[in-house]
Amino acid sequence: MVGTELLLGQTVDTNAAYIAERLAANGINVYFKATVGDNWTRFAAVLAQALTRADVVIISGGLGPTEDDLTREVVAAVLHRPLVEDPQALAAIERWFAVSHRPMPPSARKQALIPEGARIIANANGTAPGFVVEHGNQTVVCLPGVPYEMKPMFDEVVLPYLRERYGLAGALYSRVLKFCGIGESALEERVRDLQHSANPTVAPYASLGEVKIRITARAENAEEAERLIAPVQQEIVRRVGEYMYGIDEDTLEGVAGRALLQAGWTLALAESCTGGLIAKRITDVPGSSAYFLGGVVSYSNEAKVKLLGVSEKTLAEHGAVSAPVAEQMALGAAERFGATLAVAVTGIAGPGGGSEAKPVGLVYIACALNGRAKAYRFQFQGGREQVRGLTAQTALDLIRRHALGLSTEL
DSSP states (O other): OBOHHHHTTSSOOHHHHHHHHHHHHTTOOOOOOOOBOSOHHHHHHHHHHHHTTOSEEEEESOOSSSTTOOHHHHHHHHTTOOEEEOHHHHHHHHHHHHHTTOOOOGGGGGGGEEETTOEEEOOTTSSOOEEEEEETTEEEEEEOSSHHHHHHHIIIIIHHHHHHHHTOOOEEEEEEEEEOSSOHHHHHHHHGGGGGOSSSEEEEEEETTEEEEEEEEEESSHHHHHHHHHHHHHHHHHHHGGGEEEETTOOHHHHHHHHHHHHTOOEEEEESTTTTHHHHHHHTSTTGGGTEEEEEEOOSHHHHHHHHOOOHHHHHHHOSSSHHHHHHHHHHHHHHHTOSEEEEEEEOOSSSSOOSSSOTTEEEEEEEETTEEEEEEEEOOSSHHHHHHHHHHHHHHHHHHHHTTOOOOO
8 A cells, every 4th residue: 555644644555455355256375465665766676565464555645747657667667567658547537527518737647658469458537547467477467556446456457357367266255243341361261162264264253252263165156165064153152152242244232132132122321421422323323213202411410419319428438439339320221211231331431530449440339120220340441532442442341231130240
């Protein structure tokens, strides 16, 4: 991927993720990825190295008309080919400006230059064409950096070309299992022996508040892939299914919502340290009004007393961040909204406000059901954003577990 803006963090590199995902789906393994700025020397060194370790090198970016757009020049130099003006590419650029009723600047003509012998990839959404250069048994593909220009060019031209040129058979099919309430190390220990399989492969990886296991099979078609993936998935579920909440595109808030619907339950929230984050995630799900009645962001002690009926005595004796206050918040939310299940959170998100007795990251999450409440104590690590995110994730998992009958403490 080419562009100094990528190295500065000014632009997020979504092209690399898109290209890698589409290559994997077509049975093409991706082993290396590099990002280089708009510097001729470093760009040339990166490309030369890539050609020593890959059959196919795909470059995105650097095809524009400005001086810092260096892709065509660097590719031509590294492959020892002169740059030539392509009449078809030039005509397409001229048509683009004519249709746009804009004068074509002289610099735009640069975009019609390609390494000798390259094949043009037409760009229907911009002025910069892409191109493909065959270099012995290797291939260099160059595409614009603008995602809405790059994606159709890649899907409609590059992928069919690569499949034909290299006689690709089969593809990679993946399934992602999602877990909450268990750490990456603990999950990895339980499935470690399964990771020795060559086809399908099994790989755990973590994100905030959850762990995922990706099962990837190489197969000729989806049916064959399912035959390979299914028994491995069943074995993983047998071992750690109690922590698994979903597959592939499932979200925890979506799964929790479906569980509430299936149980015929309604939900209310009382949030302090999360400031409405749980309610936001719940209502991100279309149709959540069928089970979510509402919530209270009771950030101050006064709000806890007035809006949720928390006892001033309890606050004085135990403090706002405590199990008794969390339980009273949950009971108050259940009563005021008339909800089947209510969940309350109170904690210290930081960076300040902690003490030796109640450090930053201390959070109580309480669930109220059938007139009874129980608070759970957690000690989360990380900054303010991480603590709030982990609190919301854990609360959503508790909602899911209670609605599915996996928790019998209330």
